[in-house]
Amino acid sequence: MYEPVRTTSVHAHGPHRSRQEELEIRLAGHFTALLTVTDELRVLTPSAELDDAAARLAVRVERLQGHSPVRAVPTTGAATPARITALHQRAHMLAGQALVVATQRGDVAGAALASERMHAHAGFLFP
Numbered sequence: 001m002y003e004p005v006r007t008t009s010v011h012a013h014g015p016h017r018s019r020q021e022e023l024e025i026r027l028a029g030h031f032t033a034l035l036t037v038t039d040e041l042r043v044l045t046p047s048a049e050l051d052d053a054a055a056r057l058a059v060r061v062e063r064l065q066g067h068s069p070v071r072a073v074p075t076t077g078a079a080t081p082a083r084i085t086a087l088h089q090r091a092h093m094l095a096g097q098a099l100v101v102a103t104q105r106g107d108v109a110g111a112a113l114a115s116e117r118m119h120a121h122a123g124f125l126f127p
Helices: 019-044 048-065 081-105 108-125
Strands: none
8 A cells, every 4th residue: 555665764864952952052043143133232222231231141152052152243324213122122022032942941040131131122112
């Protein structure tokens, strides 16, 4: 009725990562993206709070990846209210994604940092 499979699956070869490793990679990606948006906000609306947040995010990414994060050069342009709001919305979303992954991974420190950043950006969006 059915012919047996005669070749091995293309998916059966190569190194496999554990669920924990996959979550670690995803969390580092979310924190790196959040760091990029935070750097952009730092250029447009300089503040000590954003400087501190960027430093803590960079340390967190370094712990997850084992090396300093690659940091993008912030774009130049006008600090319009619409642009700043859009960046805060993006940061809020990224912090939420990081919170979900950190929670799945059981990373208490990562979850706390993500939650704090989410709250900070929500404070701007919903005063």
